Amino acid sequence: MTMAIERHLATCHACGLLQRLPAGPGHPRAACPRCGADVHARKTNSLQRTWALVVASVLLFLPANLLPIMEVTTLGTPQADTIMSGVVHLLEHGSWPLALVVFFASVVVPLFKILALLLLLITVQRQSAWRPVERTRLYRLTELLGRWSMVDIFVVTVLAALVQAGALAEVRAQAGAVFFGAVVVVTMIAAESFDPRLIWDRLGKETPRHE
Amino acid sequence: MRGSHLIACHDCDLLQQVPTVPAGGAARCGRCDAVLTRVIPRTFERTAALGLAALILLIVANVFPLLTLEIQGRLTHMSIVAGAWNLWLQGADWLAGLVFVTTLIAPALHVGLLLWVVLPLAGGRRGPAGARAFRWLQSIRPWSMAEVFMLGVLVSMVKLADLAVIVPGIALWAFAALIPVLAASMVTLDAEETWRTLAPEVPEP
Ligand SMILES: [Zn+2]
Ligand SMILES: [Zn+2]
Numbered sequence: 001m002t003m004a005i006e007r008h009l010a011t012c013h014a015c016g017l018l019q020r021l022p023a024g025p026g027h028p029r030a031a032c033p034r035c036g037a038d039v040h041a042r043k044t045n046s047l048q049r050t051w052a053l054v055v056a057s058v059l060l061f062l063p064a065n066l067l068p069i070m071e072v073t074t075l076g077t078p079q080a081d082t083i084m085s086g087v088v089h090l091l092e093h094g095s096w097p098l099a100l101v102v103f104f105a106s107v108v109v110p111l112f113k114i115l116a117l118l119l120l121l122i123t124v125q126r127q128s129a130w131r132p133v134e135r136t137r138l139y140r141l142t143e144l145l146g147r148w149s150m151v152d153i154f155v156v157t158v159l160a161a162l163v164q165a166g167a168l169a170e171v172r173a174q175a176g177a178v179f180f181g182a183v184v185v186v187t188m189i190a191a192e193s194f195d196p197r198l199i200w201d202r203l204g205k206e207t208p209r210h211e
Numbered sequence: 212m213r214g215s216h217l218i219a220c221h222d223c224d225l226l227q228q229v230p231t232v233p234a235g236g237a238a239r240c241g242r243c244d245a246v247l248t249r250v251i252p253r254t255f256e257r258t259a260a261l262g263l264a265a266l267i268l269l270i271v272a273n274v275f276p277l278l279t280l281e282i283q284g285r286l287t288h289m290s291i292v293a294g295a296w297n298l299w300l301q302g303a304d305w306l307a308g309l310v311f312v313t314t315l316i317a318p319a320l321h322v323g324l325l326l327w328v329v330l331p332l333a334g335g336r337r338g339p340a341g342a343r344a345f346r347w348l349q350s351i352r353p354w355s356m357a358e359v360f361m362l363g364v365l366v367s368m369v370k371l372a373d374l375a376v377i378v379p380g381i382a383l384w385a386f387a388a389l390i391p392v393l394a395a396s397m398v399t400l401d402a403e404e405t406w407r408t409l410a411p412e413v414p415e416p
Contacts, residue, residue: 001242004219004226011219014346015406017413018219034406034413035342041224090370098369101362136222136243147359150313154356154363157294157310158278159370164297165287166280168374173303181309188353197224200243 003200010041043195047121053190054117060183061110067176070156074169082176083107083152102155105148106180113149113187116142120194127202139196146191149184153177213250213403220245254401255408259333261396262326268389269322273315276380277364280371291315291360291382317355318389324348325396332408341409352397358390 004010010021014037021041022030032039043049068080081089083106091099116138123130160171213232219225220240229238229247237249251257276288291314298307328345331338338344364386368377 002226003224005224007226009219009226011221011224013221014349015342016221016403017406018217034410035346037346090366093370093373095369098366102366105362132223133243136245140222140245147353147356148362150356150359151363151366153306153310154294154314154360155366155370157298157306157314158289158364158367160301161293161297162278162280162289162367162371162377165289165293166282166375167287168280168282172301173298173306178303178305181306185309192353196222200223200225 003197005041005197005201010039012037012039013043042197042201043193046193046195046198047125049193050117050190051121053186053193054114054121057110057114057183057186057190060179060186061114064110064176064179064183065107067179068174069152069176069180070159071172071174072159072163072169073172080174083180086152086155102151105151109145109149110183110187113142113146113191117187117190117194120199124198129203132199132203135199136196139191139194139199143191146184146188149187150181153181153184213248218247220247248403249401251399251401251404254399254404255329255333257399258325258396259329261392261399262322262329265322265389265392265396266326268385268392269318271385272382272389275382275385277382277386278368279378279380281376281378288380291386313354313356314360317351318357318393320351321348321355321393324351325400328405328409329400332405337409342406345405345409355393357386357393361386361390 004018008021008023009018011018012032012035015032015035017032017034019030019033019039021039030039031037065083068082069086070081072079072081087099087103087106090102120135120139123135156171156173156177160173163169163171215231216229218227218229218238220227220243222245223240223243225240225242227241227247232238232248232250234250234252238247239245240247273291275290277291277293278289280287280289294314295307295311298310324344324347327338328341328348331341364383371377
């Protein structure tokens, strides 16, 4: 099995054109003749960038879940809602299928993304030969699911606007929502900066290690 | 039909000779199962039709009220843009920006760039700056979150059900219809064919 990089070929990440890279040490790069994007065999500093973004999202994850995301004031009494208390509220007053969906999107997905990226980073760094197909699928899933975590930000948005319009009460976005939005954005960029081809780079060159 | 050609998998970098792919068929990577290429018949015409439908739905979604609130017989309307605007008024600038981009700017660019790319191609010619627009379209797509916003609206409606009567507005139906139309346009757009048509003079290695 030959990889494109061994033949000094690279696929443009933007348009998919297979092209010959200029010969040279390190990571040669060129402008794609078809779409003009910067072409390199592997995303530049993929591991360092992804590590930095994953660490940042871990740090943001705690305040995102511990601090209130909104404050609801009805008849003068303010009540703070965190991500979890919002799910519990939905479970008690709304419908459990919706509560399950929100729990999945807001709690499970961000955690899953962070853990999946950590697993990918660590296995790539250890040059592991463990289940490359499954790890590549895990990466695709991480890319696919990430956006759904935005749902709680939109709930705060719509509640605040509706309640404001109806002069029902007051709903104000709180610091937790800012941290939560930052987690979503940072993990989306982290997934984008990881290069799944790194999973495959060491295969066939090293003797497989059993871990 | 697309003739046999050399391709490197975008997910695992395996270099492979892709056999001739018939119309409607797809070729997958032999190692990691990623879709390498998919041949879609009449891709530009179908995508342009879906893009025009999306444009109409997007305009309707942004002009008409999203939700109408009824308290003691009094009606109040809320539009999509009110979401980001209200956060801005609250002083939550950062969140307002994020909501503005994901619910208004990115969906508008998504539909606009899609039409910019495929409308001329559907008419059998190459429009100006097609390649650049197509690149932008690909980077903007993850941030266009119509379907996630819809789920947020649904959750908000359930949460407020005890407090007030909420009537779905025309924009809600238009936005709901926009989701499958945009999803279909992503399936019908043959990226490889688009690039080959936008820049036919580039030789393969
Ligand atoms: Zn390119
Ligand atoms: Zn592959």
